Amino acid sequence: MTLKNRISLLVSLLFTILFGLASTLIFVLYSNFRKEEFRDRLEIKALSNIKLLVNVKEVDDQLLKMIDQNSINKLYDEKTLVFDSNYKLIYSSIDDAKINWSIDDLKYLKKHKTFFKQQGNYEVYGIFYDTNDKDFYALISATDGYGKRKLLFLRYTLVISYLFFTCICWVLTSLMVKKAMNPLSAFHQKIKNINENNLDTRIASKSNKNEIDLIANEFNFMMDRIEVSYQKQKEFTAHASHELRTPLSRITSQIENTIADPATSVKDKIFLKNILSDVNQLTELINSLLILSKIDYKNQEHHEVHRMDEILFSAIENLNKSFPDFVILFEMEQNDDLDTALEIKGNKNLLEIALSNVLKNACVYSDDKQAKVKISTTEHNHLIISISNTGKTLSENEQKNLFQPFMRGENSKGASGFGLGLRIVNRILTLHTAQISYSVPVENINLFQLIFR
Secondary structure: OOHHHHHHHHHHHHHHHHHHHHHHHHHHHHHHHHHHHHHHHHHHHHHHHHHHHHHOOOOOHHHHHHHHHHOOOOOOOOEEEEEOOOOOEEEEOOOOOOOOOOHHHHHHHHHHOEEEEEEOOEEEEEEEEEOOOOEEEEEEEEOOHHHHHHHHHHHHHHHHHHHHHHHHHHHHHHHHHHHHOHHHHHHHHHHHOOOOOOOOOOOOOOOOOOHHHHHHHHHHHHHHHHHHHHHHHHHHHHHHHHHHHHHHHHHHHHHHHHHHOOOOOHHHHHHHHHHHHHHHHHHHHHHHHHHHHHHOOOOOOOOEEEEHHHHHHHHHHHHHHHOOOOEEEEEEOOOOOHHHHOEEEEOHHHHHHHHHHHHHHHHHOOOOOEEEEEEEEOOOOOEEEEEEEEOOOOOHHHHHOOOOOOOOOHHHOOOOOOOOHHHHHHHHHHHOOEEEEEEOOOOOEEEEEEEEO
């Protein structure tokens, strides 16, 4: 689960739980308040009946019944019972509702003064009234229809509000967290696209110092140090390679002159030729390192549109000078869009080096001294240059590291090279937003495909 989804889930769950607890607390408090309020109303009604019977001599039970019948405070389904000190019923309201009572209830009243209990749908309140010469007990029962309707309305309101606002919270939280995390997503995307060719990438930060801006500033500071270190490394490689070429050129020239001297013995010539071969390999290694360092500078502002078939023919012509016995079979797909696909914007010299390295690789590792070159396009009109040869193929583990520097497979035993040729090709193609791939379509067939988008 991503950080964005985890934050959304936690915030939404927290709101859901807190809102649920708040709604439950509101309902419970209001339910208790309704009971207390209804209890107070029953107490007032019971006391008023007792006082009218006891303290007002002109009021008898019949008159009290008439008063109850016409009272503006009459409760729904009300029943009132009044008992004297001998537990004798002295007053009963005219309502047909029944109150379940016993002598024990009246004794309990005498001891505890009041009680309030539930009997089915009715709520019963009892009170003990003590005068100077007599004791009275009153039981009043009624249903709080009005209060219960308000309580039911509150319950439905809280449930609907809980469901509605919980859904709104989940949606809004997801959207707000997504919006808040957008800078971090952009940050991640920029970091993901950083490689050795775009170390100058920096993350934009705003003036406000939030956590993402602080991370962005530290990241930019880190990239500054990495870029400086990488540039120094490239400069050292370029300068060292350039400086080594001059003495190697002098050594090569002196060895060639000594070999050409008639005074040099045959044995010495053989020895010098072996040394010259090693010097040439060292020169080739230095030239490869120098090419790699130049590629990293990414001087793309001078790139122009070139035709890849012309560059390919030039690379084949140069290859034939070094390998005159090597045969290249050429094939070009017939396609109306091929002329457009062949036009590639880039550095002509670098593209020729890339094609020459792949062709040379096919030549060195070929069993029959020939290779096949095919130019075609994809369905999206992307140019594909396929170069294949017959020979020993690479294992799956070797294929994974094929384009790493100084990588040489099992099939390179006995062949000269340093494992930098394909690395150079990969760097050049990456610079031109192209790519190279290796595959084994059939047994003993090595296939390289250069795809230009």
